Structures are given as C-alpha cells and as structure tokens.
Amino acid sequence: xxxxxGSIFAKVIEGLRELVNEAxxxxxxxxxxxxxxxxxxxxxxxLVMRSEGFESYRCDRNMSLGISxxxxxxxxxxxxxxxxxxxxxxxxxxxxxxxxxxxNQDKFADYELRLMDLDxxxxxxxxxxxxxxIKMPSSEFSRICRxxxxxxxxxxxxxxxxxxxxxxxxxxxxxSIRLVQTTNIEKEEEAVIxxxxxxxxxxxxxxxxxxxxxxxxxxxxxxxxLSEDTPLMCEFKIAEMGHVRFYLAPxxxx
Amino acid sequence: xxxxxxxxxxFEND
Numbered sequence: 001x002x003x004x005x006g007s008i009f010a011k012v013i014e015g016l017r018e019l020v021n022e023a024x025x026x027x028x029x030x031x032x033x034x035x036x037x038x039x040x041x042x043x044x045x046x047l048v049m050r051s052e053g054f055e056s057y058r059c060d061r062n063m064s065l066g067i068s069x070x071x072x073x074x075x076x077x078x079x080x081x082x083x084x085x086x087x088x089x090x091x092x093x094x095x096x097x098x099x100x101x102x103x104n105q106d107k108f109a110d111y112e113l114r115l116m117d118l119d120x121x122x123x124x125x126x127x128x129x130x131x132x133x134i135k136m137p138s139s140e141f142s143r144i145c146r147x148x149x150x151x152x153x154x155x156x157x158x159x160x161x162x163x164x165x166x167x168x169x170x171x172x173x174x175x176s177i178r179l180v181q182t183t184n185i186e187k188e189e190e191a192v193i194x195x196x197x198x199x200x201x202x203x204x205x206x207x208x209x210x211x212x213x214x215x216x217x218x219x220x221x222x223x224x225x226l227s228e229d230t231p232l233m234c235e236f237k238i239a240e241m242g243h244v245r246f247y248l249a250p251x252x253x254x
Numbered sequence: 255x256x257x258x259x260x261x262x263x264x265f266e267n268d
Contacts, residue, residue: 041260123265154256203256231264249264251256 001032002055006085006100008218008238010076015215015236015244016045017069019208024120025065027089031057031242035122043208044123044231044247053241055084065089065096066116072098075111089115125247130225130233131198132159136179137190138216138236141224144177145210151175154251155209157226158201164194168206189220200226203251209234212246 003009016023016034023036023045031050037043051057079085079100086099093115100109144166148155152170159165167176182191215236216222223235234246 037261041262042258044261044265122268123262124268125265205258231261247261247265249259249261251258254257 001051001057001088002084002086004055004084006076006079006083007081008241009085009087010073010079011215011218012047012049012238012244013069013073013076015218016047017073018214019043019045019211019246021070022066022068022116022118024118025067026062027059027065028062029059035120037121037123038208038211042205042249043211044125046125046245046247048242049238050242053238060091063089064120066118066120067096067113068116071113075113078109078111080107128225128227128230128233130230131196131227132200132225133195134159134164134224134226135191135193135221136164136224137192138213138219138222140179140192141222142210142213142216145206145213147177148175149206149210153206154203155206156201156203157224157232159194159196159199159226161194161196163192191221198228200228202226202228202232204232204248205251208246208248212248215244215246218244 019038020036023034026033034047075098082103083100088097095112095114098111148166148168152168156167163180165178179192181194185191212234218238219236225233231247231249236244
C-alpha cells in the first residue's frame, strides 16, 4: 500500500494509539480495516481505508496483521513531513515493512516491525438511525473537551433545535459551552450543523472524548451522532479514502 | 452519581 502523503497514515496512527495500543489490521483487496476496543471495553474504534484511496494498492490474499500501534507510531515519527510511505507484508513473513521516501527521492528509509499474535474480539455495530447528528469544526470539539475536563470527569451533551450544549460539573463548580447552529454557511469547514429528529441528553466520560480528539488532525470537521441509551459515534473522515469512527458507551444514572 | 456502561452491553459479539 503506497501513499504519496505518508503523513495521512501517521495521523491515523496518532489518532488511535492512545485508545488502543495494539490492534489487528484486516487487509483485503478492498483495502485496510481495523476494529478494536480499549482495554476497559468502554470505547471502540473502527477504521476504514479503501484501496482506491492509496496511490497504489495490492493485496493478493486476505491477511490479519497484529501490529503494535505504539511501535508503529515511533517509526512513523521518523518520517519527513512530505515523505511518501509504502507498507508491505511479504507472504509468510512475520514482520511488516515500512518504507519512506523523501519528496525529491534523495533519502530512503526502511523499517521492519515484528507482527504480533493478538486475540481480537469483533463486535457487530448495528446500523443506527441516530436522533441527532452534529457536525462541527474538529478543533472546536477538541477545545470543548479540553475545557470541560477542567470542571469534571463527565460531560453532558444536550441538543435542541437551536444548538448543542456541553456541560460538566465537579468539586470546583460547573461550566458549560453552548454552540449555536451556523445560519449563514460561508465556509463549510467552520460550520456547526445540527440535524435533529429528537432532542437528546447523554453523559460521557470526557477522558475518552479527549482521546478521540487525537484523530482531529485528520479532518477539519467532526461528526457526532447521538441517540438516547446508545453509544455515541464520533467520526473523522479521511479525505476521499475512508474514516475513523469512535464509539463510546454512555454513562448512566446509578 | 453515574456509572460507566460497557460497550458490549450495546453491541453484540460477532
């Protein structure tokens, strides 16, 4: 699998590695997918990178590759920001080859990472017709998670026709941030758009939302999909290629 | 006080 802009792949790994330290990559002719839960089984990430999004892609037989994302992140940090990236696994090999090439083809770096035997648990994610779908700048969402974490461990997300409100309370007191729907959309990237069938009010652990925000550099906008008594879906699109979707189980009243 | 639910409570094992 070859990417002209290897930085896209580095951003994907950076977006996942805090939530899941290691994961099984499923490779087929259609592309690369991954599904993994965090160690406490509260959150899940689902990644799709379609074959047509790569400069070139070939997969002769389906493969499951157990990879340490922490190690892969370290290797990818050595990459120049404009480098292209090729990922290769040879038949019967127990390692993955990560090759980087500088833009003017005067530097070539190759790394081999040993593959791991991982027990993976796969969950069926039902198609959900969410009550509420919010789109907002991903930088804004990152900032809200950071700001709410000052006040408490949990954030309550409430939606109305007018907007969406994030609030948190704790020993210090409480705080809230309300975003109003953008009425005059000039730049789509900066817009806050709320599609609502029913109002929702759900509580989530802000620690996980903050981990999801590590994927924010992938996309200028984030999608949040919510329904009562259903895990939140937080989506970052990977330009033309696929997406990273995070799911988070809500907190419920004791 | 609220408690954290787990994800397999909502999604089934494949």
